[in-house]
Amino acid sequence: xxxxxxxxxxxxxxxxxxxxxxxxxxxxxxxxxxxxxxxxxxxxxxxxxxxxxxxxxxxxxxxxxxxxxxxxxxxxxxxxxxxxxxxxxxxxxxxxxxxxxxxxxxxxxxxxxxxxxxxxxxxxxxxxxxxxxxxxxxxxxxxxxxxxxxxxxxxxxxxxxxxxxxxxxxxxxxxxxxxxxxxxxxxxxxxxxxxxxxxxxxxxxxxxxxxxxxxxxxxxxxxxxxxxxxxxxxxxxxxxxxxxxxxxxxxxxxxxxxxxxxxxxxxxxxxxxxxxxxxxxxxxxxxxxxxxxxxxxxxxxxxxxxxxxxxxxxxxxxxxxxxxxxxxxxxxxxxxxxxxxxxxxxxxxxxxx
Amino acid sequence: xxxxxxxxxxxxxxxxxxxxxxxxxxxxxxxxxxxxxxxxxxxxxxxxxxxxxxxxxxxxxxxxxxxxxxxxxxxxxxxxxxxxxxxxxxxxxxxxxxxxxxxxxxxxxxxxxxxxxxxxxxxxxxxxxxxxxxxxxxxxxxxxxxxxxxxxxxxxxxxxxxxxxxxxxxxxxxxxxxxxxxxxxxxxxxxxxxxxxxxxxxxxxxxxxxxxxxxxxxxxxxxxxxxxxxxxxxxxxxxxxxxxxxxxxxxxxxxxxxxxxxxxxxxxxxxxxxxxxxxxxxxxxxxxxxxxxxxxxxxxxxxxxxxxxxxxxxxxxxxxxxxxxxxxxxxxxxxxxxxxxxxxxxxxxxxxxxxxxxxxxxxxxxxxxxxxxxxxxxxxxxxxxxxxxxxxxxxxxxxxxxxxxx
Numbered sequence: 001x002x003x004x005x006x007x008x009x010x011x012x013x014x015x016x017x018x019x020x021x022x023x024x025x026x027x028x029x030x031x032x033x034x035x036x037x038x039x040x041x042x043x044x045x046x047x048x049x050x051x052x053x054x055x056x057x058x059x060x061x062x063x064x065x066x067x068x069x070x071x072x073x074x075x076x077x078x079x080x081x082x083x084x085x086x087x088x089x090x091x092x093x094x095x096x097x098x099x100x101x102x103x104x105x106x107x108x109x110x111x112x113x114x115x116x117x118x119x120x121x122x123x124x125x126x127x128x129x130x131x132x133x134x135x136x137x138x139x140x141x142x143x144x145x146x147x148x149x150x151x152x153x154x155x156x157x158x159x160x161x162x163x164x165x166x167x168x169x170x171x172x173x174x175x176x177x178x179x180x181x182x183x184x185x186x187x188x189x190x191x192x193x194x195x196x197x198x199x200x201x202x203x204x205x206x207x208x209x210x211x212x213x214x215x216x217x218x219x220x221x222x223x224x225x226x227x228x229x230x231x232x233x234x235x236x237x238x239x240x241x242x243x244x245x246x247x248x249x250x251x252x253x254x255x256x257x258x259x260x261x262x263x264x265x266x267x268x269x270x271x272x273x274x275x276x277x278x279x280x281x282x283x284x285x286x287x288x289x290x291x292x293x294x295x296x297x298x299x300x301x302x303x304x305x306x307x308x309x310x311x312x313x314x315x316x317x318x319x320x321x322x323x324x325x326x327x328x329x330x331x332x333x334x335x336x337x338x339x340x341x342x343x344x345x346x347x348x349x350x351x352x353x
Numbered sequence: 354x355x356x357x358x359x360x361x362x363x364x365x366x367x368x369x370x371x372x373x374x375x376x377x378x379x380x381x382x383x384x385x386x387x388x389x390x391x392x393x394x395x396x397x398x399x400x401x402x403x404x405x406x407x408x409x410x411x412x413x414x415x416x417x418x419x420x421x422x423x424x425x426x427x428x429x430x431x432x433x434x435x436x437x438x439x440x441x442x443x444x445x446x447x448x449x450x451x452x453x454x455x456x457x458x459x460x461x462x463x464x465x466x467x468x469x470x471x472x473x474x475x476x477x478x479x480x481x482x483x484x485x486x487x488x489x490x491x492x493x494x495x496x497x498x499x500x501x502x503x504x505x506x507x508x509x510x511x512x513x514x515x516x517x518x519x520x521x522x523x524x525x526x527x528x529x530x531x532x533x534x535x536x537x538x539x540x541x542x543x544x545x546x547x548x549x550x551x552x553x554x555x556x557x558x559x560x561x562x563x564x565x566x567x568x569x570x571x572x573x574x575x576x577x578x579x580x581x582x583x584x585x586x587x588x589x590x591x592x593x594x595x596x597x598x599x600x601x602x603x604x605x606x607x608x609x610x611x612x613x614x615x616x617x618x619x620x621x622x623x624x625x626x627x628x629x630x631x632x633x634x635x636x637x638x639x640x641x642x643x644x645x646x647x648x649x650x651x652x653x654x655x656x657x658x659x660x661x662x663x664x665x666x667x668x669x670x671x672x673x674x675x676x677x678x679x680x681x682x683x684x685x686x687x688x689x690x691x692x693x694x695x696x697x698x699x700x701x702x703x704x705x706x707x708x709x710x711x712x713x714x715x716x717x718x719x720x721x722x723x724x725x726x727x728x729x730x731x732x733x734x735x736x737x738x739x740x741x742x743x744x745x746x747x748x749x750x751x752x753x754x755x756x757x758x759x
Contacts, residue, residue, distance in 0.1 A: 252429075252469065256432055
């Protein structure tokens with residue numbers, strides 16, 4: 001064992017000792033002697049394990065950082081886990097989940113660009129915008145945006161993207177709302193889910209595509225799944241936040257008047273959290289739109305594919321017009337959902353603490 | 354106030370410690386370690402320490418203390434918004450701590466309701482929906498809800514909010530919001546009403562209005578009200594009995610007058626120092642002994658018994674003890690010189706007050722004549738007298754003369 005190994009061993013032991021001390025310090029209640037004892041025990045265990053590993057030839061401390069075989073074969077484990085999933089469940093998943101949903105999405109997609117004439121669609125969205133905001137200017141802007149998309153001859157891919165986003169957000173809501181509610185109600189669940197959400201949001205979105213494609217193949221369903229996973233965290237977080245922001249005295253009042261847990265949730269917490277939930281939906285839609293181009297790499301049709309073509313064929317114009325349509329779609333969806341969120345809190349805005 | 358009826362609410366040695374491991378800190382608190390020492394050593398906060406209280410039915414019981422004294426913690430133990438670390442809470446002799454989740458919900462729905470400092474109204478519900486909230490929880494279906502709304506409408510009228518049924522709380526002023534809070538609590542029809550600093554967030558004038566309204570309602574409803582406040586004037590105005598809380602401990606329990614005239618500790622004495630005593634002290638407490646003669650006695654006999662008080666005033670009563678008026682020493686001496694046989698021609702009229710009148714009401718009477726005001730009972734019999742000087746002496750007496758200083 002090299003000198004460097006010994007030094008690092010000592011450093012590790014000291015670090016473990018300090019960490020243990022800090023942990024016990026924070027709890028403040030253990031008698032000091034027991035604190036020190038436990039901390040020392042923890043440090044010792046770590047040190048002994050490291051020495052045993054070193055002696056056993058695993059070269060944990062003195063190993064070469066740039067070696068061919070990783071000391072921790074995590075990549076291998078992940079490969080094997082996904083392989084196992086694919087061989088065991090791949091066919092069943094494709095047949096029972098993926099295929100019916102792909103069929104439904106296809107139907108929805110065709111309905112959007114074939115079943116409805118484009119002016120009808122534009123008018124429907126304009127009315128939607130007016131209903132949400134009670135402003136003619138927004139309605140006019142929405143109608144204008146749709147006319148522009150049509151004039152750019154990108155109506156079909158836009159509708160395909162709209163359908164992908166709608167279905168993804170539906171999946172996100174079905175999974176995200178219950179998770180967000182559970183997180184808002186239980187501190188323990190929150191502690192568990194918080195790092196998972198951090199992980200989901202920081203992990204580059206490309207990474208999701210690999211196992212999803214292996215399981216479900218190229219195409220729309222994988223796109224929906226990857227988009228839904230990517231878009232879920234803001235909805236979960238904002239639902240949790242909305243529940244927790246409900247005034248403490250209001251919650252106390254509900255309890256004091258004899259509301260059961262479910263009555264509190266449905267009659268007080270959720271209605272008051274709704275503006276925040278709506279903000280979560282808005283954020284999730286924006287996240288989903290950001291995923292459009294990435295999803296096109298696994299064969300999802302729509303505006304993302306147009307951008308991708310533009311890149312492959314070196315046609316900046318194609319890329320720009322498709323990108324412009326994504327931007328227009330984003331603004332339209334953003335303004336409409338935001339306006340709905342605002343309308344939900346007009347009643348009690350002035351009274352909110 | 355020892356009565357034969359059992360107390361409505363009883364707290365027995367209730368201790369509350371906030372923190373991660375309250376049970377471990379309990380022995381230290383029980384041993385009498387100070388709040389600061391406990392916080393310093395363990396990071397735990399002592400909310401209440403060994404609080405024992407019994408609250409009689411049908412009265413307004415005020416818990417008074419400054420912020421941080423634990424009064425809001427105390428009231429939240431009564432409906433178990435907070436669970437005690439040790440001790441018992443009994444309502445009608447029933448141990449509230451023994452209730453399971455379901456029984457606790459039923460208990461909260463039927464036995465006590467609560468009014469909050471910042472109103473605690475549901476911002477997404479209209480005034481009517483707010484008031485019927487507690488009732489709505491107990492029914493299902495449209496018909497049931499309609500019945501609740503009907504009941505809620507009656508309370509809207511009672512608190513004077515007609516016409517605001519469909520307004521949202523944010524559209525109302527503070528005073529109106531708290532009327533909604535009060536109506537919401539009263540609509541539950543529970544016989545215990547918990548009021549946590551219910552009027553503290555209101556402007557002084559509106560606060561006074563609300564106090565008047567509460568006093569008026571209470572004279573009709575006779576509920577058991579537990580009222581939390583940091584305002585001594587409010588406590589004295591509303592409370593049949595008052596408990597003073599300091600650092601989570603009860604320092605004194607008594608009627609307003611008891612607390613004012615016999616503060617138990619220096620802390621209470623400092624507290625009551627600035628109080629407007631004329632609104633609390635009654636004629637009965639401040640009155641002086643006085644001489645009384647019957648009208649048939651001779652002036653010389655009367656003078657002999659007149660004592661040597663201010664002006665040597667003597668009250669004259671008839672054969673039944675009913676007050677006729679008063680004579681002064683100088684009048685009697687003149688009568689003796691002039692050999693007047695009977696007192697009757699000497700009597701001058703005097704103002705009268707009853708023993709339960711507060712000094713604020715008696716003071717104007719003393720200005721209507723030079724003779725001291727006679728304190729009489731329901732039959733007109735003389736109990737004592739109140740001169741201007743004795744009233745001013747009582748008002749000027751500072752709380753610094755606490756009888757049992759620490």
